[in-house]
Amino acid sequence: MVPVLSPGDPFPPTETALKDPDGLLAMGGDLTSETLIRAYSEGIFPWFSVEQPILWWSPNPRLILLPENLKISRSLSKTLRKKNFEVTVNTAFIDVIEKCARDRKGDSGSWITEEMLKAYTELFHLGLATSVETWLNGRLVGGLYGVSMGRVFFGESMFSSASDASKVALTHLLQTSHLKSIELIDCQVYSSHLVSLGAEMISRKTFEAMLHDLIKYPKNEDTHQPSSNLS
Numbered sequence: 001m002v003p004v005l006s007p008g009d010p011f012p013p014t015e016t017a018l019k020d021p022d023g024l025l026a027m028g029g030d031l032t033s034e035t036l037i038r039a040y041s042e043g044i045f046p047w048f049s050v051e052q053p054i055l056w057w058s059p060n061p062r063l064i065l066l067p068e069n070l071k072i073s074r075s076l077s078k079t080l081r082k083k084n085f086e087v088t089v090n091t092a093f094i095d096v097i098e099k100c101a102r103d104r105k106g107d108s109g110s111w112i113t114e115e116m117l118k119a120y121t122e123l124f125h126l127g128l129a130t131s132v133e134t135w136l137n138g139r140l141v142g143g144l145y146g147v148s149m150g151r152v153f154f155g156e157s158m159f160s161s162a163s164d165a166s167k168v169a170l171t172h173l174l175q176t177s178h179l180k181s182i183e184l185i186d187c188q189v190y191s192s193h194l195v196s197l198g199a200e201m202i203s204r205k206t207f208e209a210m211l212h213d214l215i216k217y218p219k220n221e222d223t224h225q226p227s228s229n230l231s
Contacts, residue, residue, distance in 0.1 A: 005029035005056075011044055014058040014204060023059030023189075030054070031119035033126055040147050040154050041215055043208050045188060050113050060204035063187040067177040069198040079164040080171065085142075086135040087172040093124045093131040096143040100157040112157060120156070123147060132169040134162075142166045144173070150215040151183040170197065184214055 003012050005028040017025040025044060029035055031054060039045060039056065048055040072080070079085075097120060101112035123129035128149060134142035142165020144158035153173065160166035174185070187194050190201065202210075 002026050007032070008035070011039065011042055011056065014043060014208065017058045017060065019060075023057040024055060025058045026056045027053045029056070031115055033119070033122050033128075036119060036123060036147070037128065037149070040149055040152075041211075043186075043204070043211050045154065045156075046116070047188075048113075057188075058204060059189055061201040062204055062207040063190050063194060063199050063201055064207060064210075065174070065185040065187055065194060065197065065199040067174045067182065067185070069200070070171065070174045071196065071198040072171065073196070076164055076167050076171070079168065084136060085165065085168050087168060088133045088135065089172075090124075090131055092133045092140055092143070093129065093145060094121060095140055096131040096133055096145050096159070097121070097157070099140070099143070099161075100145065100159045102159075120145065120147075132173050134160075134165040134169045134172075136162050136165070142169050144169050148180070148182070150217040151181050152186060152211060152214050153177075153180075153182045153184070154186045155188070167197070181217065184210055186211075 002018065002024055003026045005026050007030040009029060012026055014025060017023045044056050044058050046054055047057050097117055120129050128147055129145060130148045131145040132143055133140055141162035142160040144166060146156045147154040158166040187199050
């Protein structure tokens with residue numbers, strides 16, 4: 001059994017998380033901004049389906065992507081050279097998260113509930129959540145969103161309705177990471193798609209040490225300034 005939290009309760013030590021399912025730490029609590037900020041600061045994130053209580057996770061190992069380790073395939077490089085996509089930042093956050101939710105319907109990742117959407121929209125209004133949007137002929141065809149704290153970007157979800165659209169959004173985030181003072185992308189759990197782009201698995205202990213050093217930096221003041229460029 002995992003601990004059942006009441007709203008405002010502290011999270012248990014991450015080393016007490018289950019091995020099966022990997023990283024399940026606690027259930028219950030709430031999705032207030034204060035709770036989410038505390039969770040991410042400790043390397044914990046929520047992930048649950050509509051019929052489940054709030055579930056909190058700290059997997060071991062952890063998938064991360066360092067900006068300098070980005071791998072761009074020949075096909076993606078060709079897409080970037082064509083410059084058919086326009087990429088923007090923080091111009092359509094709600095549209096991105098809603099499309100991510102629709103994109104996940106029917107699979108095991110259908111965890112972007114109305115409660116989650118509301119919670120992350122509130123983080124966006126607080127300047128702590130970020131979206132990257134990919135447009136084709138004026139239509140939103142791809143994007144991603146996540147939480148930005150210190151020098152860490154906690155990736156939450158992405159969607160794509162055109163070939164390479166989400167990869168273009170992620171590439172933009174990584175290639176401009178120095179402008180936003182991002183040194184670490186938390187990808188949470190294993191994904192062959194992200195590994196192909198340079199992500200790697202590290203131990204929870206290593207991840208938490210990196211997080212401890214990077215989370216205390218102040219958030220870049222320009223994080224929420226809308227921007228765009230062709231990719």
